[in-house]
Amino acid sequence: MYDSHEEPHSGFTAEEAPAYERGAVSPDVSVDDHQVEGALRPRVLSEFVGQERVREQLSLVLHSAQRRNRAPDHILMSGGPGLGKTTLAMIIASEIGAPLRITSGPAIERSGDLAAVLSSLQEGEVLFLDEIHRMARPAEEMLYVAMEDFRVDVMVGKGPGATAIPLDIAPFTLVGATTRAGMLPAPLRDRFGFTAHMDFYTPAELELILYRSAGLLGAPLDEDAAREIAGRSRGTPRIANRLLRRVRDYAEVRGDGKLSLGTARAALELYEVDRLGLDRLDRAILDVLMNRFRGGPVGLSTLAVSVGEEAETVEVVAEPFLVRSGFLARTPRGRVATPQAWAHMGLTPPPDAAFGAAAANGQPSSTGGPGAGGTSGP
Numbered sequence: 001m002y003d004s005h006e007e008p009h010s011g012f013t014a015e016e017a018p019a020y021e022r023g024a025v026s027p028d029v030s031v032d033d034h035q036v037e038g039a040l041r042p043r044v045l046s047e048f049v050g051q052e053r054v055r056e057q058l059s060l061v062l063h064s065a066q067r068r069n070r071a072p073d074h075i076l077m078s079g080g081p082g083l084g085k086t087t088l089a090m091i092i093a094s095e096i097g098a099p100l101r102i103t104s105g106p107a108i109e110r111s112g113d114l115a116a117v118l119s120s121l122q123e124g125e126v127l128f129l130d131e132i133h134r135m136a137r138p139a140e141e142m143l144y145v146a147m148e149d150f151r152v153d154v155m156v157g158k159g160p161g162a163t164a165i166p167l168d169i170a171p172f173t174l175v176g177a178t179t180r181a182g183m184l185p186a187p188l189r190d191r192f193g194f195t196a197h198m199d200f201y202t203p204a205e206l207e208l209i210l211y212r213s214a215g216l217l218g219a220p221l222d223e224d225a226a227r228e229i230a231g232r233s234r235g236t237p238r239i240a241n242r243l244l245r246r247v248r249d250y251a252e253v254r255g256d257g258k259l260s261l262g263t264a265r266a267a268l269e270l271y272e273v274d275r276l277g278l279d280r281l282d283r284a285i286l287d288v289l290m291n292r293f294r295g296g297p298v299g300l301s302t303l304a305v306s307v308g309e310e311a312e313t314v315e316v317v318a319e320p321f322l323v324r325s326g327f328l329a330r331t332p333r334g335r336v337a338t339p340q341a342w343a344h345m346g347l348t349p350p351p352d353a354a355f356g357a358a359a360a361n362g363q364p365s366s367t368g369g370p371g372a373g374g375t376s377g378p
């Protein structure tokens with residue numbers, strides 16, 4: 001169990017990090033690249049880097065439930081992809097010593113699918129429901145009852161003669177994860193006793209995650225290289241770990257196996273991740289916005305079609321980072337490129353561009369509009 005008096009990991013300096021890394025690394029871990037994401041997951045709350053507030057809140061919820069000898073309240077985790085929701089769900093189960101069942105919203109197409117899962121849960125089991133906002137509507141209603149009364153109503157028959165047979169289920173803890181908390185119906189949201197809002201990670205936190213992962217991969221990571229990779233990881237552990245693996249590949253094939261600053265820069269350039277962490281999709285969005293729509297405003301779906309992506313991908317994967325970095329503003333009339341975006345792309349805004357005039361006059365940008373400055377998705 002995480003102890004709130006414990007020294008938080010993000011308090012480590014870079015010099016201290018190798019000691020932390022040694023502690024986390026079991027010498028006999030052999031990691032296959034296909035399973036690497038799972039292998040890099042922290043297993044206990046004290047190994048989970050960052051998200052201090054969430055860790056402390058969660059620790060209280062789990063602790064108090066244990067003292068009362070009850071299953072903890074249902075927990076909702078909201079935040080962008082790759083911020084550690086699945087990892088945290090696994091940690092919750094292991095912290096309370098309960099088995100974990102994993103499923104996801106898209107896998108539950110009918111209420112019967114959910115009834116089958118719920119009725120087979122053991123007492124105290126943790127049910128992790130990823131992408132909970134994508135679950136079928138009738139199943140949502142079944143879930144309300146299950147969460148509140150630990151009961152499922154199984155429908156027998158069809159039409160006017162159909163009857164609901166109540167079936168008691170074992171008390172369990174639901175851990176729901178969503179990248180789009182706003183899409184959850186209020187009755188479902190309200191049935192969670194605690195919502196963990198997962199935020200982007202600081203570069204210092206990402207550096208710690210990188211040291212730990214590099215230790216597990218057996219890749220010698222320089223301080224400068226760690227800083228460089230962390231700075232390009234858009235505040236997201238999954239991206240940090242992915243970039244680390246690409247730098248490791250580069251170092252092994254084209255270098256001496258050591259992950260140095262030069263190797264990191266060369267590898268990240270090859271993989272088209274720029275110095276602020278913008279990747280191909282981010283740059284495609286900014287490029288279309290500036291070159292085709294004169295900086296906006298332009299609607300999300302038009303923007304998505306123009307870059308050949310789903311609107312949800314643009315909205316959930318690219319936009320939160322672009323907004324937080326001050327490159328994109330969401331206004332009631334659509335998406336707008338900010339002066340920083342024009343400057344970063346090396347382009348001159350037309351005089352009538354929405355924010356171009358401010359850029360030309362050297363005025364500070366306005367990133368107003370719904371969600372602007374948000375850190376964990378819409």
Ligand SMILES: Nc1ncnc2c1ncn2[C@@H]1O[C@H](COP(=O)(O)OP(=O)(O)OP(=O)(O)O)[C@@H](O)[C@H]1O
Nearest residue numbers: 037040041048049081082083084085086087237238
């Ligand atoms: N706080 C953390 N400390 C260390 N590693 C982390 C942390 N959070 C995430 N990771 C690493 O990042 C990877 C992605 O995390 P995870 O799968 O839990 O994200 P997620 O939020 O569930 O993503 P998605 O919503 O896309 O399913 C994991 O392999 C894990 O190793």
